[in-house]
Amino acid sequence: MKNDWIKKQLNAFAEEGLERSARVYPGIGGKIRIDGKEVLNFSSNDYLDLAHHPHVIDRSREALEKYGIGSTASRLVTGTLPLHEELEARIAKEKGYESALIFGSGYMANAGTIPVLAGKNDLIFADKLVHASMIDACRISGAKLVRFAHNDAAALENRLKQFPANGNRRLIITESVFSMDGDIAPLQKIAELAEKHGCMLMIDEAHSTGTFGPNGAGLIRELGIEKQVTVSMGTMSKAMAGYGGFVACSEKLRKLLVNSSRAFIYTTAPPPAVIGAALGALDVFEASPNLGNILQANAAYFRSMLHEAGLDTLESRSQIIPIVIGENEKAVAVSEKLRELGILAAAIRPPTVPAGSARLRISITLAHLVDDLERASKAIIDAVKLLI
Ligand SMILES: Cc1ncc(COP(=O)(O)O)c(C=O)c1O
Known part of the structure; x- marks a missing residue:
């Protein structure tokens, strides 16, 4: 029958322990109530606990009440509101760039930007572990994709020598x-290589926006390498606790994106309430510039407890802490055990991570107090020892 392939494909997922489904949760953020019980959620990217922040909600509500539900048109038709321009100016300033452009999501920011930077006959050099949205963007671009070993600047340089520009x-x-993995790329070295070999450089700061750098501006700003980084990409969906993506870049490149980025042109402008929330989150970053430091100190404490018990967290140096289990079924079993104990730590399996490296991915957020971190680390250590 013409639809038999669907069942076959689903069976194949099930046989490999890779079947997924979207479970329903009654709330969001680092702590939620399930059946009247408080549960610690270590799978939320609400790193700074802003999803329920009164100021962020107020700014979102003001935008909603002033403009209505949706933008009702694409940006180049009648969808651009003063709020969009205000947010773009604010992002550009915070990130240290001439200008910025908002997209419907972080995925769309990558999908809409990379194919403008590179096309057929061009070359894209990508770290082995870059996010699926960047890989999809490379495929859309039609450029030749060259991968280099994860966080290995020497491997990148070899690739650059191996594949010269040839015009x-x-x-x-x-x-x-x-x-x-929660580890950090050798950005300074990569920026130097980009400069030395005459390459453009685009860095995805989805997980370092809000959590690193002055006023949460990220690592490019912290290292002062804005000039060498052609595009600084980020998302409003993680530490900013909302939705939408953006790129910060030169004014000229922004103009080119406005004129040729399909993910910018052929879609409705992000809605007012979402933009209002993003402006609110930036206000909080500015008013409380220490939030990222507190988050990183808490994450370091959590890692130290796991290390003391002999658990491996790879090279994590951020609020994202992997605990590699290996087999898919075992990772799921540990995750389920923790769930019974009121701790949500989703098992991440291939293809999201390489085969054989299924893991718990822990996201520390500011909703987690020191007591919570101690309770959770003990539960994780016990569960891993019991089941692995
Ligand atoms: C590194 C990275 N880039 C891009 C994205 C996509 O961002 P968004 O969820 O806003 O579409 C994500 C999140 O899934 C991510 O982790």
Whole structure:
């Protein structure tokens, strides 16, 4: 029958322990109530606990009440509101760039930008572990994709020598804080290589926006390498606790994106309430510039407790802490055990992470107090020892 393939494909997922489904949760953030019980959620990217912040909600509500529900048109038709321009100016200033452009999501920011930077006959050099949205963007671009070993600047340089420009454009892409490993790219070295070899450089700061750098501006700003980084990409969906993505870049590149980025042009402008919330989150970053430091100190404490018990957290140096289990079924079993104890730590399996490296991915947020971190680390250590 013409639809038999669907069942076959689903069976294949099930046989490999890779079947997924979207469970329903009654709330969001680092702490939620399930059946009247408080549960610690270590799978939320609400790193700074802003999803329920009164100021963020107020700014979102004001925008909603002033403009209505949706933007009701694409940006180039009648969808651009003063709020969009205000947010773009604010992001540009915070990130240390001439200008910025908002997209419907972080995924769309990558999908809409990379194909403008590189096309057929061009070369894209990507870290082995870059996010799926960047890989999809490379595929859309039609450029030749060259991967280099994770966070290995020497491997990147070898690749650059191996694949010279030959009159075409070359783009290097990486993340600052990696989404599944929580480690940090050698950005300074990569920026130097980009400069030395005449390449463009785009860095995805999805997980370092709000959590690192002055006023949460990220690692590019902290290292002062804005000039060498062609595009600083970020998302409003993690530490900013809302939705939407953006790129910060030169004015000229912004103009080119406005004129040629399909993910910018052919979609409705992000809605007012979402933009209002993002402005509110930036206000909080500015008013409380220490939030990222507190988060990183808490994450370091959590890691130290796991290390003391002999658990491996790879090279994590951020609020994202992987605990590699290996087999898919075992990772799921540990995650389920923790769930019974009121701790949500989702098992992340291939293809999100490489085969054989299924893991718990712990996101520390400011909703987690020191007591919570101690309780959770003990539960994780016990569960891993019991089941692995
Ligand atoms: C590194 C990275 N880039 C991009 C994205 C996409 O962002 P968004 O969830 O806003 O679409 C994510 C999140 O899933 C991410 O982890």
